[in-house]
Amino acid sequence: MLGRFGPVVTFVAHNGPIQQHQRGMATLKSISIRLKSVKNIQKITQSMKMVSAAKYARAERDLKQVKPIGNGAKQFYEKAEIDAPTDVPQKLVIAITSDRGLCGAVHTSVVRHIRTELGKDDVNVKVVCVGDKSRAILSRTFGKNIILACNEVGRLPPTFTDASKLADAVLKSEYKFGAGEIVYNKFKSVVSYQTSTLPVYSLQSVAAAPKLSIYDSLDDEVIQSYLEFSLASLLFYSLKEGACSEQSSRMTAMDNASKNATEMIDKLTLAFNRTRQAVITRELIEIISGASAL
Amino acid sequence: MSAWRQAGLNYINYSSIAARLLRQALKADLRTEAAKRNDSHIRITKWEAGKPIKSSEF
Numbered sequence: 001m002l003g004r005f006g007p008v009v010t011f012v013a014h015n016g017p018i019q020q021h022q023r024g025m026a027t028l029k030s031i032s033i034r035l036k037s038v039k040n041i042q043k044i045t046q047s048m049k050m051v052s053a054a055k056y057a058r059a060e061r062d063l064k065q066v067k068p069i070g071n072g073a074k075q076f077y078e079k080a081e082i083d084a085p086t087d088v089p090q091k092l093v094i095a096i097t098s099d100r101g102l103c104g105a106v107h108t109s110v111v112r113h114i115r116t117e118l119g120k121d122d123v124n125v126k127v128v129c130v131g132d133k134s135r136a137i138l139s140r141t142f143g144k145n146i147i148l149a150c151n152e153v154g155r156l157p158p159t160f161t162d163a164s165k166l167a168d169a170v171l172k173s174e175y176k177f178g179a180g181e182i183v184y185n186k187f188k189s190v191v192s193y194q195t196s197t198l199p200v201y202s203l204q205s206v207a208a209a210p211k212l213s214i215y216d217s218l219d220d221e222v223i224q225s226y227l228e229f230s231l232a233s234l235l236f237y238s239l240k241e242g243a244c245s246e247q248s249s250r251m252t253a254m255d256n257a258s259k260n261a262t263e264m265i266d267k268l269t270l271a272f273n274r275t276r277q278a279v280i281t282r283e284l285i286e287i288i289s290g291a292s293a294l
Numbered sequence: 295m296s297a298w299r300q301a302g303l304n305y306i307n308y309s310s311i312a313a314r315l316l317r318q319a320l321k322a323d324l325r326t327e328a329a330k331r332n333d334s335h336i337r338i339t340k341w342e343a344g345k346p347i348k349s350s351e352f
Contacts, residue, residue, distance in 0.1 A: 148339070152336055153336055159333060159334060161332060161333065165334055171304060224305070228304050228306050232306050
């Protein structure tokens, strides 16, 4: 629903120099039409800001609860000191974005990170695109590297069921990877986020980890089950982080758009009044010169 | 090997079935809130050689 306003906003943004109208054929009518349309766009961006502010508040609350899940899963990889296997070059990259635009550079920064990765080695790296945005950008240049694409992400807050479906799909994709990473936007504050990665490893590389013995009573069965679960938890955590960064970034983007619209409205009002004054003056001159010619 | 893995499930399937059953077993006032967490909207499509494949088993 919100995405539909995308082209409208850019259209206005590119028409910055209003002076163009002043020297040309700026009629009162054309200025007032433009003024009206900018006012309407401002209304839209303002209400989008309110909507995303409400969504952001919820996303941040959710994120607070999810953080321990993500950290717990991350700790295992750090404590066991797992390294990517050298004999299996295949890598998996999971891009966490969403379907919605108009939120600053959140999606592009995730995609840029992946693009540098693919630039180094585009044969052994496969991508899972979560969200239409990353798919749309990557499919043009690296379409053959995409193995899974997900959409319907970002309309509603992500649930653990979403994450487990995704993890299940990744595990069943028959792509054998040695190591992988989840690329997502880590939420830092309302105005900032950082594009970060979370590691994902295969069963073989975990089983070969040197410090695995610090964990008690592990057999292959337990490790396999835990890895499957931890993939789902990590995905859930990164989806939540991504959703929160996206909403906060959209809030800032829409705030800026509203501010720019206010600026444009001021300039247009000035131009409108000047033109009106000019029309009145011209009419007066016509009347006076007509009268003196009599 | 556990029975569910022999049946072709992995831990994710197993735990999500368990979670669903637990949510259904809750008291009515808590169940509506918990049922929301059961929803999933994500749609997954397989891709091959730069093209999406129509059939989706997820």
